Amino acid sequence: MSFLFPVLLLTTSLFSTAILSFLPYMARRTECFSISIPEKEYGSPKLKGLRKRFSEINIILGLLILGVSAWAYSFLGNLRPVVALAILVQYFIVFLIFQYFRGKVKKFKENSEWKNDVATTVTVDLSNEKKGYPSSAWLAVYPVMIAVTVLLGFLLYSRLPARVPIHYDESGTANGFVQKSYMAIFINPILQAFLATVFSVSFLITKSRRRCIDPSNEEESLRRQNIFRNSLGRFFLFGGMLLLLMVTIMQLAMFGVFNSSAIMISSTAVVIIMLVYSAVLRVKVGQGGSRIKTKKPSEGRLNIKDSDDNWKFGTIYWNPNDPAIFVERRWGIGFTMNFARPASYIVIAALILGIIGITMLIKFVH
Amino acid sequence: MTITVDLASNVPIYQQIKSAIVEAISAGKLREGDSLPSVRQLANDVGVNMLTINKVYTILKQEGYITINKRSGALVSRRPAADQAFLKTIRSQIRKTAVQARSRSVSESEFMQICSNVYQELDRETVK
Numbered sequence: 319m320s321f322l323f324p325v326l327l328l329t330t331s332l333f334s335t336a337i338l339s340f341l342p343y344m345a346r347r348t349e350c351f352s353i354s355i356p357e358k359e360y361g362s363p364k365l366k367g368l369r370k371r372f373s374e375i376n377i378i379l380g381l382l383i384l385g386v387s388a389w390a391y392s393f394l395g396n397l398r399p400v401v402a403l404a405i406l407v408q409y410f411i412v413f414l415i416f417q418y419f420r421g422k423v424k425k426f427k428e429n430s431e432w433k434n435d436v437a438t439t440v441t442v443d444l445s446n447e448k449k450g451y452p453s454s455a456w457l458a459v460y461p462v463m464i465a466v467t468v469l470l471g472f473l474l475y476s477r478l479p480a481r482v483p484i485h486y487d488e489s490g491t492a493n494g495f496v497q498k499s500y501m502a503i504f505i506n507p508i509l510q511a512f513l514a515t516v517f518s519v520s521f522l523i524t525k526s527r528r529r530c531i532d533p534s535n536e537e538e539s540l541r542r543q544n545i546f547r548n549s550l551g552r553f554f555l556f557g558g559m560l561l562l563l564m565v566t567i568m569q570l571a572m573f574g575v576f577n578s579s580a581i582m583i584s585s586t587a588v589v590i591i592m593l594v595y596s597a598v599l600r601v602k603v604g605q606g607g608s609r610i611k612t613k614k615p616s617e618g619r620l621n622i623k624d625s626d627d628n629w630k631f632g633t634i635y636w637n638p639n640d641p642a643i644f645v646e647r648r649w650g651i652g653f654t655m656n657f658a659r660p661a662s663y664i665v666i667a668a669l670i671l672g673i674i675g676i677t678m679l680i681k682f683v684h
Numbered sequence: 685m686t687i688t689v690d691l692a693s694n695v696p697i698y699q700q701i702k703s704a705i706v707e708a709i710s711a712g713k714l715r716e717g718d719s720l721p722s723v724r725q726l727a728n729d730v731g732v733n734m735l736t737i738n739k740v741y742t743i744l745k746q747e748g749y750i751t752i753n754k755r756s757g758a759l760v761s762r763r764p765a766a767d768q769a770f771l772k773t774i775r776s777q778i779r780k781t782a783v784q785a786r787s788r789s790v791s792e793s794e795f796m797q798i799c800s801n802v803y804q805e806l807d808r809e810t811v812k
Contacts, residue, residue, distance in 0.1 A: 438690055438691050438692035438693075439688050439689060439690045439691065440688070440689050440691060440729075440730055440731060441686050441687070441688045441689075442686060442687060442688075442689070442726065442729040442730055443685070443686050443721075443729070444685045444686065444687055444705070444708065444714070444720060444721065445685050445718075445721075446718075446719040446720055446721045446722075446725075446757070447719075526722070526724065526725045526728065527728075528728045528729055528731070529729055531686060533686075533688055536686050540686075623691065623731045639731075640731055641727055641728070641731070641732065641733050641734065642728050642731065
């Protein structure tokens with residue numbers, strides 16, 4: 319298995335570099351480095367040049383970091399801290415580079431003629447159908463999977479070893495154990511319940527997400543948004559099932575039905591499938607469906623509701639006048655929260671409590 | 685089926701949404717049994733408080749344009765009949781408009797012309 323880890327280092331590093339350099343290309347066409355622009359400016363030579371330069375710098379940076387971390391790995395022989403640190407450093411530097419480019423676009427906007435050409439209208443869709451969105455009935459698969467995992471636990475209880483392995487290192491050797499007890503068979507289902515909650519909530523949020531319609535191009539913009547919404551919904555639904563399935567495999571491995579390499583293989587496969595899937599979404603669909611080809615060009619004017627000042631550092635959304643909690647992020651794909659709404663903190667607190675709760679539980683069973 | 689709201693207008697947003705929905709019903713773009721977005725969804729889309737949309741739906745319900753159902757949400761009802769009370773309401777509304785027209789010496793025939801033009805315009809916009 320030892321050859322797998324340098325390969326893992328190489329792929330994670332190349333993958334995150336690819337995603338980071340692609341960031342400006344998957345943004346909405348009404349935004350450039352988190353600064354709102356009219357859609358017709360998207361292809362202007364100035365902004366085109368900035369996007370290209372950002373990508374180039376990112377590729378060089380990514381390769382540099384890969385070189386340094388490969389060197390550090392050959393020294394330390396321990397991969398995990400190297401990969402973690404490398405990714406952390408990379409994201410931090412890219413964040414700084416992003417701020418620089420955002421400043422450039424801001425200046426470009428200040429000197430432009432269009433900066434005051436702001437649309438004061440909002441166009442909304444009144445039809446209530448969520449055409450093509452997966453039915454919420456699919457969410458029932460999660461509790462079924464959890465029930466199956468619990469049931470397997472009871473059925474196989476006699477096969478449970480006295481010391482139950484619950485954690486594995488990179489080479490697939492167990493390094494965390496709990497005592498045999500009926501509690502032990504609930505560790506994995508509880509983890510599944512947490513994952514199921516997170517994915518169900520994401521699925522439901524995506525369903526009722528805000529749709530921003532361009533009045534100059536209603537049909538096309540609605541079409542794009544719906545494709546985006548539906549693909550994201552399918553992604554959450556499928557991703558949740560995949561992760562739950564992985565935990566069920568972990569449950570079976572606990573009883574010795576599979577050996578530890580099954581865990582290694584299945585978790586690596588899950589990670590790869592999710593990464594590839596999300597990459598396809600980024601390239602094919604883009605944020606808000608921005609990468610879907612349209613026949614008709616949009617006017618895409620600046621919007622009165624969507625001020626640059628509401629996006630601190632271009633990434634943190636703070637808008638007391640917006641009742642929405644979940645909004646589409648400007649930089650990257652997916653959602654972020656309106657941190658001017660107290661409800662956002664409740665969501666984050668619930669997430670943190672969930673994670674702490676699971677860790678505590680495992681400690682307790684221990 | 686879309687509606688457009690002007691956030692910079694002097695007309696309150698709830699009134700804009702309300703009249704846009706009534707207009708869509710009048711034009712046959714929304715028909716009996718069509719469901720409207722949930723309060724949360726519409727508030728999200730327009731970017732206003734849920735109370736604003738609640739107000740819109742409550743007024744529409746009072747005026748008989750929609751019914752609100754716990755399970756299926758807001759549904760467009762059968763077109764309410766123009767009963768005596770309703771005719772009385774529009775009479776007083778037209779009176780206000782006529783007073784303004786008259787104060788600027790708009791003649792009766794001119795006023796009637798405008799009314800019939802508006803009706804024809806709405807007929808043309810109606811989805812058959």
